[in-house]
Amino acid sequence: MNESILQKTAADRAEELPGAxxxxxxxxxxxxxxxxxxxxxxxxxxxxRPVVILKADPGEALALREHNNHITxxxxxxxxxxxxxxxxxxxxxxxxxxxxxxxxxxxxxxxxKAEQPVDPDTYGGATRAAR
Numbered sequence: 001m002n003e004s005i006l007q008k009t010a011a012d013r014a015e016e017l018p019g020a021x022x023x024x025x026x027x028x029x030x031x032x033x034x035x036x037x038x039x040x041x042x043x044x045x046x047x048x049r050p051v052v053i054l055k056a057d058p059g060e061a062l063a064l065r066e067h068n069n070h071i072t073x074x075x076x077x078x079x080x081x082x083x084x085x086x087x088x089x090x091x092x093x094x095x096x097x098x099x100x101x102x103x104x105x106x107x108x109x110x111x112x113k114a115e116q117p118v119d120p121d122t123y124g125g126a127t128r129a130a131r
Contacts, residue, residue, distance in 0.1 A: 001087045001088070001091045001092065001093065001096070002087045003049060003050035003051070003086060003087035004050060004087075005087065006050065006052060006085065006086070006087035006091060006096060007031075007043050007050045007052060009093050009096045009097065010041065010043065010052040010085075010096050010099075010100050011031065011033075011043065013096065013097045013100040013101065014033040014040075014041050014100055014104070017035065017100075017101070017104050018035075018117040018118050019035045019036055019117035019118075020033055020034070020035050020040075020104065021033070021034050021035070029044055029045065030042060030043070030044045031043040031044070035104060035107055035108055035111075035117065036108075036111050036115045036116075036117070038107045038110070038111065039055075039107070040054070040055055040100075040103045040104045040106070040107040041053065041054050041055075041100060041103055041104075042077075044075075046075055046084075049086060050086075050087070051075060051084050051085060051086050052084070052085045052096070052099075052100075053074050053075055053076075053077060053082055053083070053084050053085075054074075054082065054083055054085065054099050054100065054102075054103035055081060055082055055103040055106045055107055056081065056082065056083045056099075056102065056103065056106070057102075057106065058080045058081060060102075061073075061080065061081065061082070061083050064083055065083065068090070068091075069088075070085060070086045070087065070088040070090070070091050071083050071084065071085055071086075072084045072086075083099075085099060101123075101124040102124075104124075105120045105123060105124060106120075108120040108123070109121075
């Protein structure tokens with residue numbers, strides 16, 4: 001998957017998620033997706049390379065970085081809790097959609113129950129079970 005398709009796939013998935021909103025708080029070069037005011041995905045270009053920056057469980061983030069050379073620590077984010085995804089061979093639409101959903105669920109899980117647009121323990125469970 002090339003980088004422009006990567007960002008379109010990620011944005012399309014983010015827009016499907018309940019309560020998700022696109023904002024541009026850092027200017028037009030940064031697309032920031034939030035749920036209830038909390039960031040779950042950012043998209044920008046790192047010197048000419050379109051990337052997607054996502055929240056990830058620390059243990060899973062480490063495993064993802066170790067097993068996929070298209071995933072690095074989060075650009076301008078906490079390196080333990082965020083990953084940067086670039087397009088490339090082996091990066092599939094299903095994988096991108098799953099990573100975006102996982103990031104969203106992690107953020108939703110930390111919202112107060114009354115603010116959660118979905119149950120983070122069950123939302124998107126079908127994609128996680130396929131792993």
